[in-house]
Amino acid sequence: MQILGEKIRWAVIGPGGIAHKFMRDMRVVEGGEVRWIVSREMQRARAFADEWNVEHAADSLAQITESAEVDAVYIASPHHAHAAAARELLAHGKAVLCEKPLTVNAREAGELIRLSHLHQTFLMEAMWTRMLPLYQVLDRWIKEGAIGKPVAVVSQFCGLPPKDPSQRWFNPEMAGGALLDLGVYNLAMSQWALGRKPQRVTASARFAESGVDELIAATLEYDGGGYGQFICSMCASAENRLEIIGDKGSIRVPGNFIQAEKAGRWADGEFTSCDEPMKGEGFVHEIEEMQRCMREGAIESPLMPHADTLATMEVMDEIRRQIGLHYANDDLG
Numbered sequence: 125m126q127i128l129g130e131k132i133r134w135a136v137i138g139p140g141g142i143a144h145k146f147m148r149d150m151r152v153v154e155g156g157e158v159r160w161i162v163s164r165e166m167q168r169a170r171a172f173a174d175e176w177n178v179e180h181a182a183d184s185l186a187q188i189t190e191s192a193e194v195d196a197v198y199i200a201s202p203h204h205a206h207a208a209a210a211r212e213l214l215a216h217g218k219a220v221l222c223e224k225p226l227t228v229n230a231r232e233a234g235e236l237i238r239l240s241h242l243h244q245t246f247l248m249e250a251m252w253t254r255m256l257p258l259y260q261v262l263d264r265w266i267k268e269g270a271i272g273k274p275v276a277v278v279s280q281f282c283g284l285p286p287k288d289p290s291q292r293w294f295n296p297e298m299a300g301g302a303l304l305d306l307g308v309y310n311l312a313m314s315q316w317a318l319g320r321k322p323q324r325v326t327a328s329a330r331f332a333e334s335g336v337d338e339l340i341a342a343t344l345e346y347d348g349g350g351y352g353q354f355i356c357s358m359c360a361s362a363e364n365r366l367e368i369i370g371d372k373g374s375i376r377v378p379g380n381f382i383q384a385e386k387a388g389r390w391a392d393g394e395f396t397s398c399d400e401p402m403k404g405e406g407f408v409h410e411i412e413e414m415q416r417c418m419r420e421g422a423i424e425s426p427l428m429p430h431a432d433t434l435a436t437m438e439v440m441d442e443i444r445r446q447i448g449l450h451y452a453n454d455d456l457g
């Protein structure tokens with residue numbers, strides 16, 4: 125059982141693109157501070173640490189796992205590197221907040237979840253969208269029956285990352301592709317809104333020259349007559365909206381649903397709007413939620429439980445089986 129001080133002491137692994145956003149939001153978080161930066165190269169670790177005024181820099185994970193002064197670790201390396209780092213950290217009792225997707229496939233995710241239980245150590249996929257204030261209100265609306273029984277979820281998540289196969293988005297060696305990078309959000313939000321895993325999925329893909337999926341169109345079928353549909357793409361531009369359709373009304377999150385602050389509800393012929401600003405750039409909520417769980421001795425968060433991460437990974441495995449997308453050292457069961 126971890127004894128936690130006044131401030132939870134964090135380490136950050138993979139000081140690249142998204143780690144900067146984490147550091148910006150960490151300035152707003154209460155009850156936590158970053159004490160270590162871990163890179164594959166000491167010079168990069170030191171430069172990032174200096175930029176953010178962090179005391180320690182390291183070029184190996186061992187320095188973190190051996191340190192008694194690290195409580196929690198944010199893994200911000202590319203997808204294919206998540207599992208190995210998380211495995212080590214959990215085995216040493218370090219709480220893990222791991223960027224999405226938690227792993228490349230469901231077998232790896234299941235292994236991490238087992239380790240979290242075995243070592244009674246907190247683990248969460250950094251699905252920050254589900255922790256935003258807006259979605260806490262929408263969750264209440266759905267549970268109160270404001271739109272009746274949810275019947276369908278329709279969403280899109282498209283973006284235009286650089287078509288450079290040396291960078292992670294289009295790089296098959298880094299488990300690149302639209303599904304694992306973007307579709308994971310569509311699936312995590314469908315899982316949240318409908319509260320269960322689809323029984324059947326049917327997917328089609330368009331591939332980039334590098335061999336990764338650059339567009340996925342998928343239909344999900346749920347027991348009890350629920351449906352989901354999403355498009356995720358790295359070669360298209362869209363509003364990126366999310367709509368939850370119930371048997372008495374619907375909820376629409378316009379604009380970029382992954383970092384939304386506004387939504388509208390249509391039910392009984394009336395429109396109700398909701399405006400819930402996020403703290404910082406939105407990561408504050410997932411960090412504070414994790415710290416809250418750690419202080420309660422929990423090993424998972426009710427806002428992004430292990431079972432939901434695993435369900436999403438299993439659906440992504442099935443989609444990849446259907447479209448024939450396999451990565452190196454991959455195991456789709």
Ligand SMILES: NC(=O)c1ccc[n+]([C@@H]2O[C@H](COP(=O)([O-])OP(=O)(O)OC[C@H]3O[C@@H](n4cnc5c(N)ncnc54)[C@H](OP(=O)(O)O)[C@@H]3O)[C@@H](O)[C@H]2O)c1
Binds near residue numbers: 139142168200203224
């Ligand atoms: N939540 C969000 O909104 C959000 C947004 C963007 C990305 N992400 C997720 O965050 C993760 C990182 O994305 P990013 O865009 O920040 O990636 P990135 O900038 O390409 O890489 C992050 C850092 O990881 C390390 N790294 C690079 N290649 C590696 C390898 N082969 N093995 C181990 N470490 C490696 C590098 O640091 P060193 O070389 O210094 O070790 C790099 O600076 C991805 O899983 C992505 O899905 C989440």
